[in-house]
Amino acid sequence: MRLPIAPTLASAAVFVARQQTAPTEATAGVNNTIIPFEPAPLPQAHCTSPIYCPGPLLQAVQLSGLFNDSKEFVDRATLKPVEQVVAAFAALGDGSGRNVTYSELQTFVDENFAEVGGELVAADLGEEFVPDPKFLNNVTDEVVRLWITQVHSYWPLLARTTNTSALIDASPSTSTDDSPSPTASDATPTSTDSNIASTGSASVSGRALNDTAASLQASQQVAAETPQSNDSDALMMATSSFIPFKSPRTFVVPGQRFRELYYWDTYFVILGLLRSQLSSVALGMLENFADLVEQFGFIPNGNRLYYLNRSQPPMLTQMVDVYLNYTGDATILSRLLPLLEREWEWWNINRTIEITSPYSNRTYNVSHYDVDTSAPRPESYFVDWQTVELAGKEQGLQFTDEEKARLYADIASAAESGHDFSLQRWSRQPSFIGDLAEPVSDVSGTPTRRQDDSADTEATSTADTPTTATIPAAVSTSRALRYLNTAKQIPVDLNAILYKNEMALARFHNITYLPAQSGNSSSADAGNSTSPSPLAANATLVELWSSRAAARREAILDLHWNAELLSFADYNLTSSLRSTRWSASSLWPFWAGILPNEFTADNQTKEERGALLQSAFAGVRYLIDRYNGSLSTTLAATNQQWDFPNVWAPHTQIAIDALRALPQDLVRAGGVAKPAPNGTFELIPAASVREDNVTDAEPTRLTQLGVSSADQLPLQPLASNLNASSHSDEALIGQTSPDSGLQYVGVAPSNVGNASSDTELWTDTLIRSLANRFVASSLCSWYATGGQLNLSTQAGRDRWPPQPVPAGTSDTGTTAAASPGQMFEKYSQTSIAAAGAGGEYQVQVGFGWTNGVSIYLSAEYGDILQEPVCA
Numbered sequence: 001m002r003l004p005i006a007p008t009l010a011s012a013a014v015f016v017a018r019q020q021t022a023p024t025e026a027t028a029g030v031n032n033t034i035i036p037f038e039p040a041p042l043p044q045a046h047c048t049s050p051i052y053c054p055g056p057l058l059q060a061v062q063l064s065g066l067f068n069d070s071k072e073f074v075d076r077a078t079l080k081p082v083e084q085v086v087a088a089f090a091a092l093g094d095g096s097g098r099n100v101t102y103s104e105l106q107t108f109v110d111e112n113f114a115e116v117g118g119e120l121v122a123a124d125l126g127e128e129f130v131p132d133p134k135f136l137n138n139v140t141d142e143v144v145r146l147w148i149t150q151v152h153s154y155w156p157l158l159a160r161t162t163n164t165s166a167l168i169d170a171s172p173s174t175s176t177d178d179s180p181s182p183t184a185s186d187a188t189p190t191s192t193d194s195n196i197a198s199t200g201s202a203s204v205s206g207r208a209l210n211d212t213a214a215s216l217q218a219s220q221q222v223a224a225e226t227p228q229s230n231d232s233d234a235l236m237m238a239t240s241s242f243i244p245f246k247s248p249r250t251f252v253v254p255g256q257r258f259r260e261l262y263y264w265d266t267y268f269v270i271l272g273l274l275r276s277q278l279s280s281v282a283l284g285m286l287e288n289f290a291d292l293v294e295q296f297g298f299i300p301n302g303n304r305l306y307y308l309n310r311s312q313p314p315m316l317t318q319m320v321d322v323y324l325n326y327t328g329d330a331t332i333l334s335r336l337l338p339l340l341e342r343e344w345e346w347w348n349i350n351r352t353i354e355i356t357s358p359y360s361n362r363t364y365n366v367s368h369y370d371v372d373t374s375a376p377r378p379e380s381y382f383v384d385w386q387t388v389e390l391a392g393k394e395q396g397l398q399f400t401d402e403e404k405a406r407l408y409a410d411i412a413s414a415a416e417s418g419h420d421f422s423l424q425r426w427s428r429q430p431s432f433i434g435d436l437a438e439p440v441s442d443v444s445g446t447p448t449r450r451q452d453d454s455a456d457t458e459a460t461s462t463a464d465t466p467t468t469a470t471i472p473a474a475v476s477t478s479r480a481l482r483y484l485n486t487a488k489q490i491p492v493d494l495n496a497i498l499y500k501n502e503m504a505l506a507r508f509h510n511i512t513y514l515p516a517q518s519g520n521s522s523s524a525d526a527g528n529s530t531s532p533s534p535l536a537a538n539a540t541l542v543e544l545w546s547s548r549a550a551a552r553r554e555a556i557l558d559l560h561w562n563a564e565l566l567s568f569a570d571y572n573l574t575s576s577l578r579s580t581r582w583s584a585s586s587l588w589p590f591w592a593g594i595l596p597n598e599f600t601a602d603n604q605t606k607e608e609r610g611a612l613l614q615s616a617f618a619g620v621r622y623l624i625d626r627y628n629g630s631l632s633t634t635l636a637a638t639n640q641q642w643d644f645p646n647v648w649a650p651h652t653q654i655a656i657d658a659l660r661a662l663p664q665d666l667v668r669a670g671g672v673a674k675p676a677p678n679g680t681f682e683l684i685p686a687a688s689v690r691e692d693n694v695t696d697a698e699p700t701r702l703t704q705l706g707v708s709s710a711d712q713l714p715l716q717p718l719a720s721n722l723n724a725s726s727h728s729d730e731a732l733i734g735q736t737s738p739d740s741g742l743q744y745v746g747v748a749p750s751n752v753g754n755a756s757s758d759t760e761l762w763t764d765t766l767i768r769s770l771a772n773r774f775v776a777s778s779l780c781s782w783y784a785t786g787g788q789l790n791l792s793t794q795a796g797r798d799r800w801p802p803q804p805v806p807a808g809t810s811d812t813g814t815t816a817a818a819s820p821g822q823m824f825e826k827y828s829q830t831s832i833a834a835a836g837a838g839g840e841y842q843v844q845v846g847f848g849w850t851n852g853v854s855i856y857l858s859a860e861y862g863d864i865l866q867e868p869v870c871a
């Protein structure tokens with residue numbers, strides 16, 4: 001959206017301009033404002049487009065304030081060949097990129113760029129799309145069934161394919177298998193190499209991601225009609241940031257500003273697509289990812305040129321696994337298995353380091369997020385540039401060029417994690433998240449900062465440098481990204497994913513199967529074998545992948561498992577300690593099937609070990625009791641979107657799958673949910689742990705949730721109607737809400753469904769609660785934004801009367817008219833009928849993974865999902 005001149009951004013542009021050394025005419029009025037030029041961004045090896053990658057043109061446009069969201073510019077195709085656009089930009093100002101004015105730039109953008117999204121068109125799902133897929137029969141509650149039927153109907157709104165009439169693939173290198181595509185894995189051993197050590201650690205200089213970006217530009221030529229001519233033959237070669245696939249297959253986008261294919265989102269989308277009987281769409285997405293691995297050796301964050309320097313949580317192997325399990329179609333492995341191995345090699349070479357455990361002195365290869373960049377993310381240029389370049393002006397943080405480059409890399413690395421941003425997970429010393437100055441705004445106006453501020457007392461200087469600093473108390477949340485050091489964290493979820501991938505690769509090599517036949521949807525890419533012979537299982541590769549998995553399991557148990565707290569956690573290379581703060585990432589190893597020795601050793605009875613296993617989830621149980629919503633990412637209220645109170649579909653899914661992955665005999669031995677006469681907080685394991693190695697602080701007694709007492713956690717605000725919305729929170733009962741002045745009362749936790757029997761196993765209780773909570777969040781938020789349920793009874797219609805569509809929310813980001821009622825990308829743990837908030841962009845709707853997980857939960861747990869209470 002072009003802003004006439006948005007007051008905030010325009011004034012920011014003026015403000016920014018005044019920081020520069022370049023001449024400025026700011027006083028002559030905003031249209032004559034000089035766009036900042038210095039410091040010019042450094043050229044980037046993995047992003048070389050003169051338009052969509054860091055350079056004078058991108059910097060001028062993104063810092064001008066012309067676009068409210070930097071992503072809008074980089075998603076616009078040009079109307080002219082790239083050379084002409086670059087030449088037009090060079091003619092502005094004094095010809096060097098300096099002294100360009102706002103109004104000049106506005107004209108330049110108008111004349112040279114198309115509207116966003118032209119490379120994609122809505123895809124027709126054809127006859128495969130049925131309005132009433134079989135899974136609906138599993139959903140017993142009428143409210144849930146009517147809602148999820150509509151959610152299922154949103155797939156066509158999110159289905160896209162390449163607009164072939166707008167794209168001319170001019171690059172043979174992107175459309176043939178045999179074209180030179182020098183990537184990481186070309187230079188590395190394949191899985192037939194059994195020398196694991198040879199592919200061990202990586203350094204920046206060892207990065208093998210080649211400069212494919214320049215050659216890629218030729219593949220993104222857009223056929224565009226010149227706006228100056230009515231001649232329909234006047235097609236000319238334009239360009240865009242879109243990376244086309246080999247075939248224009250259908251794929252599902254997250255929605256709204258996320259108008260391309262996203263990597264880790266797709267795992268959760270596919271879970272829903274399969275249950276919606278859209279397996280060919282799921283397969284097409286697997287094939288799209290296969291194209292990307294063939295072309296680049298890895299899967300970029302999304303299929304945009306500006307995402308080529310980073311990936312996302314590596315979930316393709318898991319996508320293949322769920323597809324294979326659901327459809328039984330092992331033929332897909334003939335094309336995909338070598339590419340899954342190739343992707344693993346990329347992570348091994350580019351994102352794996354060798355570290356020695358302080359706990360055991362053993363050395364391991366572990367993976368982390370570590371993007372090679374020294375410039376702002378093109379799609380978030382404005383905010384990144386502010387974070388880094390205004391650090392001196394705003395906070396007295398005098399970054400060296402090297403420190404600036406490091407911070408840009410840590411910002412991009414957080415984006416690679418998929419958790420952009422979490423101050424708790426990616427800050428230098430997560431235990432020192434200060435008394436952040438800005439309150440969380442979406443929690444009924446109640447600041448929900450942690451009350452344990454003891455660690456902040458010495459960190460109040462605003463001139464700390466990032467090499468030593470934690471987040472000072474006085475720093476606002478929007479500026480706290482200056483304290484990221486993502487690459488120094490060893491993320492427990494990433495290593496759990498890679499472990500699970502290694503296990504899956506071992507399994508895949510243990511299958512004998514027929515390769516794809518011609519006529520099969522994957523055959524076009526798999527070759528034209530007319531009489532395929534079976535591909536045999538390969539014992540050597542089973543052994544190789546099993547040993548890789550075993551090595552990573554050892555590392556995870558050593559570095560990430562806290563046996564006293566019975567919890568996994570990220571490992572922090574700066575403090576050489578596991579994090580003491582709880583996050584949903586702690587559940588991923590259980591999802592991956594890693595069971596620590598405490599639960600398997602035979603020095604305890606099975607019942608004792610079963611009880612211990614239940615304690616490993618005591619924190620999760622307490623969070624369900626304490627808050628209204630599903631599981632949030634962390635318990636630190638930082639105003640970043642991957643911290644409290646935001647709830648994301650992936651975490652509910654992984655938590656449920658973690659519980660499902662536990663060995664059933666142990667679960668049965670653990671029995672029903674333990675009684676908690678004094679409240680469930682008391683069930684949470686606690687231990688004396690060191691929170692950091694920087695100060696000489698004594699070990700602190702902390703629970704699995706990273707606090708010593710319940711009152712150190714953010715509050716669950718009460719709505720004015722206590723009876724309808726409040727629920728059991730034993731730590732707060734009797735206290736007065738600072739928000740409403742009302743007393744907290746104890747009533748049964750809401751929106752958790754009903755126990756199937758008195759003997760319901762503890763895991764089933766948690767699964768039922770989590771599934772109901774997530775469905776309640778997405779259903780209630782959908783209803784609150786105009787979603788309509790046409791119930792069969794008058795009583796039902798009275799409970800769910802049509803809601804007005806609130807002003808400003810009628811644009812679903814898909815097709816507005818078709819669906820009032822919004823499915824959000826994120827929700828809130830403290831409110832059952834609200835979207836999540838915080839972060840660098842407006843909360844988005846559509847929404848791929850929310851719909852996928854909602855459909856999955858309805859299909860798998862339709863018999864225990866209940867009509868929610870939305871008040």
Ligand SMILES: OC[C@H]1O[C@H](O[C@H]2O[C@H](CO)[C@@H](O)[C@H](O)[C@H]2O)[C@H](O)[C@@H](O)[C@@H]1O
Pocket residue numbers: 071254258262263264265301377379380415416417418419420421825841
């Ligand atoms: O533009 C800012 C960032 O947006 C993306 O991240 C968020 O949306 C993605 C799509 O749903 C999701 O995969 C990610 O987990 C979200 O945090 C993008 O992936 C980032 O790279 C980008 O910088």
